[in-house]
Amino acid sequence: MHSTTQSPKPGAVWVDEPFEPDCARNTLLVRFPWTLSWRIHVSSGYTGLVSQLLQNIEDILGKNPPLDFLRIIEQEEEQGPTRRKIHVFIELRQCSAAKSQAIRHAIHMTGKWAERLCPRCGDKLMTVNPFDEDTCEMTPELIAFLKTRSGPFRSRTIEICLPCLQLEWEASHPFGFVEESGVDASQEEDEDCDEATDGDEPWDAACPAEENESGEDCADAINDDAPPDEVQNSAVEQAVKAAIFKAADIDLLEKTCSTATRDQSSRAKALISSLRETEPDKPLTPIPDDWRSVCDDLDARFPNFKDVTEFLRSQFALSDIGDRVIRSAPVLLVGEPGIGKTEYLHQLAEAVAGEFIAINIGNSQTNSTLAGSERYWSNSHQGRLFDALVFGTVANPIIMLDEIDKAGGQYDKYKPLSALHQLLEPRQARNFYDLSVPEIKFDASHILWVASANDLDMIEKPIVDRFTVFGVEKPTPAQMTAVVNNIYRRFLAEHPSGAYFDSEIRPDTMALLCAHPPRKVRKLVEGAFGFAAREARNYLLPEDIRDSEKNKRHTIGFVR
Incomplete structure (x- = not known):
């Protein structure tokens, strides 16, 4: 068991900085020396989880995985004071669709498990209701201590690591008593619920279990006295999801595969099984809370991209007065090689903390990279876009198309960029389908498209017209x-x-x-x-x- 050397910030038990990241990093380096050049910045409690992910990557790609980029970081969430989310940014080099899908599944499972584990010690988190009488009677000191450390609760249930909380409480209260704003914990329990509603105390904390006159649970009823911003934010939080595909289309695919060849039927059944386990509704990544600081940081680090950052700043401001979902018109950065276009896009994606997928279109010879390959081919497979949206974790990933001016392809049907005619038009992108799975129409209208190129004249004009183009100059001295x-x-x-x-x-x-x-x-x-x-x-x-x-x-x- 480790003890933190940093003081928690007000309103949270843990701080944003990972707990003992150097310990996790050094442990992982011993087993996976190939990660030396990549950024892995997670808490020590996630060492085993990240180790399993890296082992999966080795099992899929080999002992020295061919990667162009890897970054694993974590971020604090609001569902509980100990809950974190792991973000994995990875760019594979010349990887088949099957291996890419296997990597994506491993990352998805890592993220799900991370939300259940304590970042400090790695134990499984415990879900508790701090307003439940039985819970308060079982651990009254810890619940009172948790309230002093976390501030007002926004949810009826939170997730905590009981052993770590016990250690913190014992370290802070060696004589076994708890003080909260000068009021003894036992005195607080004897206070009547009606008296607790006076003042500015949160409504859900003051009256957790009573019913109103209509018979509804107080926690689920609308509080007329709640600030308008809180009601509005609650509505926004429930609306930040998008339906990527329809479950009914899976039935259509199942019906179609019944008359297919043996190979096609085998592939379709495996896909159907995966689709049945996938949630059609995906969350939409919000803009960063500190989006102004993010833009200021980009300005300082990439001064020759000032016009691009200024455009993003306006897009963030527009989202901030709406539902706070990150949106942007497709962006194309044009400039000579080596001036930092790709690095700028990587750091933008890292700051936004959304799902990031980098595709080097310069290596593609057909449109199968984005739109998949026709079903009649023996090696037919889904494109990167299908995997990113249908099996991904968000509805609006950032997809970077690198060096689109170098895209090959001799005929219109096989040009790597041909799918962009539809994908860059939101109305048409809502009903996009992969050539290998035409029965499953999916919504690709929320994707954040960013691209880079060296020579604008080498790109078809209809494609260029669909982008907001920025010419990036070489940095001045x-x-x-x-x-x-x-x-x-x-x-x-x-x-x-x-x-x-x-x-x-x-x-x-x-x-x-x-x-x-x-x-x-x-x-x-x-x-x-x-x-x-x-x-x-x-x-x-x-x-x-x-x-x-x-x-x-x-x-x-x-x-x-």
Whole structure:
């Protein structure tokens, strides 16, 4: 059992910062050394859970999984003071649809289990009703202590880790008594419910079990005295879901597969079984509560993307006065290679904390990546879009299409971007279907599309017209200082050895790095840290910035 060294913030038992993330990280590195270059920042209680996920990834992709990106982080939820949610951002390199679906299922199950476990110790969480008389009689000191630590409860039930709460209570109250605003706990229990309704105390906490005149449970009735904002927020919370597909379409698919070939019927039955276990209604990811700070941070880290960030800031503001669901028109970033387009989109997705899927369209030769392949092919499979929405966790994932100007395909029918004609039009996207499963129509109108390209002229004009296009310029010398600092500090935050080095770059080293484009700076900085470590230095010098491309010899003809 571990004890936290951080003070909880008001209104919550745990803080947003994971509990002993270094302990979890070091334990995982011993078993999975290939995760060294990736960011895994979770509490020690999730070590076993994340270890199982990484083991599943190895079982599916091999001992050294071919990944282009992996990031595992956690976020506090409101359902209970100990409840967390694990977010997994992963980009697979040249992975089959079956393996991709298996990885997605493993991530989904990891997320579900994480919500049931204590991030501090890994024990299973316990659901309690802090207003229930039997519960209060069983652990009166702990319930009173929980109220002092968590503030007013918004729900009739919360999830807690009883052993951890017991340890915290014993550490805070060595003499076995609990004080709450100067009132003894036993005195609080003797107070009448009517007296507790005076003042500003939350209505549901004051009268938890009584019935009103109409016979309805007080906890389920509408409180006329409740602030308008609370009633409005409650209505919004119940409305942030979208129906992705119809259960009736599964019956149609089952009927169709009865007359199919043996191979087709086998694939269809497996798919039907998975669909029966999948919830058709998916939640819509909301905008971050601190969306203004998110935009300010993007401005500071990516100063040459100011116009893009300004556009996003207006989209967030529009959602903030509505249902707070994140929405945006499709965005296309155009600029020369290496200026940070892909990195900007990755960090945007990370800040939003929604589901993020990166697709390198430049490697695609047909439209099967997005729309699947025709059923008559022996190796027919669903596209990435079907898996992302039907088997995903949210209705509005962020899907990044990288290098769309390099998409191949000789004929209109097989062009990788042909599906975008329908997908980028919300009205048409509501009834999209995968070519391998035409019976299942799904709603793709909530997707947040972002794309990058180097040459706008290489993209069909009808596709370009469906995007909001931003030309991204190469960072100016003044802007490069912010870009280099961002890359440098990101290494310090994510690499296990980052704490060893100085928090700031020396001016002479900074000047040398600013002469290179952002993508190259990232490579140079990563190499420079290694050279400094060899010399047992905790700072970078100009001689650590070694450009290997300068030493390349390009010869034509005979080699001497």
